[in-house]
Amino acid sequence: xxxxxxxxxxxxxxxxxxxxxxxxxxxxxxxxxxxxxxxxxxxxxxxxxxxxxxxxxxxxxxxxxxxxxxxxxxxxxxxxxxxxxxxxxxxxxxxxxxxxxxxxxxxxxxxxxxxxxxxxxxxxxxxxxxxxxxxxxxxxxxxxxxxxxxxxxxxxxxxxxxxxxxxxxxxxxxxxxxxxxxxxxxxxxxxxxxxxxxxxxxxxxxxxxxxxxxxxxxxxxxxxxxxxxxxxxxxxxxxxxxxxxxxxxxxxxxxxxxxxxxxxxxxxxxxxxxxxxxxxxxxxxxxxxxx
Numbered sequence: 224x225x226x227x228x229x230x231x232x233x234x235x236x237x238x239x240x241x242x243x244x245x246x247x248x249x250x251x252x253x254x255x256x257x258x259x260x261x262x263x264x265x266x267x268x269x270x271x272x273x274x275x276x277x278x279x280x281x282x283x284x285x286x287x288x289x290x291x292x293x294x295x296x297x298x299x300x301x302x303x304x305x306x307x308x309x310x311x312x313x314x315x316x317x318x319x320x321x322x323x324x325x326x327x328x329x330x331x332x333x334x335x336x337x338x339x340x341x342x343x344x345x346x347x348x349x350x351x352x353x354x355x356x357x358x359x360x361x362x363x364x365x366x367x368x369x370x371x372x373x374x375x376x377x378x379x380x381x382x383x384x385x386x387x388x389x390x391x392x393x394x395x396x397x398x399x400x401x402x403x404x405x406x407x408x409x410x411x412x413x414x415x416x417x418x419x420x421x422x423x424x425x426x427x428x429x430x431x432x433x434x435x436x437x438x439x440x441x442x443x444x445x446x447x448x449x450x451x452x453x454x455x456x457x458x459x460x461x462x463x464x465x466x467x468x469x470x471x472x473x474x475x476x477x478x479x480x481x482x483x484x485x486x487x488x489x490x491x492x493x494x495x496x497x498x499x500x501x502x503x504x505x506x507x508x509x510x511x512x513x514x
Contacts, residue, residue, distance in 0.1 A: 258301045259366045263315055263328070263347060266370055269297055270378045271430045272317060272326060272349070277379060278428075278504075279496050280352055285322040293372055296320055300365035302327075309333060312450075315347060318365070320357055327351040328430070331450040340457045342450050348432040386426040388506040389434070389453075396459040397424070397434065398510050401445060404466045410441065420510045425500035427453075437501035444469040444489070444497055469494075 262268055273295070277286070289295060298318040306312060310333040317326040328347040335342060361367050389397060401422065422445075425435040432453055436445040446467045451458045458464050467486075469475075474488050482488045489497070 258364065259299050260301065260313060260315065260347070263299050263317065264366055264368050268430070269317070269368065269370060270375060271428070273375060274379060274382060275349060275428045275431050276324065276326070276352070278500055280324065281322065288321055290372065290376065292321060294369040295372055295375055297368040298361045298365040299368060300362055307333070313347070318357055323355050323357055325353040325357060327353070329450070344432065344450060344452055347430070349430055386504050387429070388424065388426060393454055394508065396456070397436070397447070400447060400459060400464065400466060401436065401510050404445060404468055408468050410443070422508050422510055423501040423505035424508055425497065425505050435497050435501055437498060437505070442471040444471065444494070
């Protein structure tokens, strides 16, 4: 073999080795949206998200826009938000570009050291729904999911009369919470809360950790929400519950622009949806006065 051919052979062998080494060492390019939890892009979960929005958020024009499309589009992405030390909660967003809705969901996983309580939710639950301010295309890191509109319509039609109510144990805790919040707000000090009271509880959603209650005689709306599953006794025992009472004579506005920065008010639209779910779909419950 000539000297030139020998050098060429060595050079070729060296290139082969180097290329093989580069291929074995170079990290594989991560798949798009690999960090999105798989449970968020499953069809049953997304259908429940839409069912919640249909009952609580979507108006007629938005429903028409969705129904008029062959596919319903979801942009799903995980959010890397600053959390407290030891907080392993996961936060994500589900965007519906066809109706301009941004749904933030959270799967809680942390510990309240002062109470010795573990806060864990079984699945991702809705914490916030925001209208508008959506990008023109799917955000970076988002997974695009498309579902057949007819399948979604069929699901919503089949479940239109499905109303999930609190079990007896949760009802008992809810009655105590209603009396406690009424006492805290000074309602128990008035004659209008004397004797048994009839309230209406809106159906529960498997993707929203909240309960809405309407007290017709007192013209009040009660709202209860928590990171912990509401069926967990720790929610009610250790006051990890966010509870609010809205006076329908004093705390209703046309738009939140009337009271910017305040969460003490509901819009007329929000009140109408709450009353629709509490009275029409809700469970009638008698709350006895405290003994």
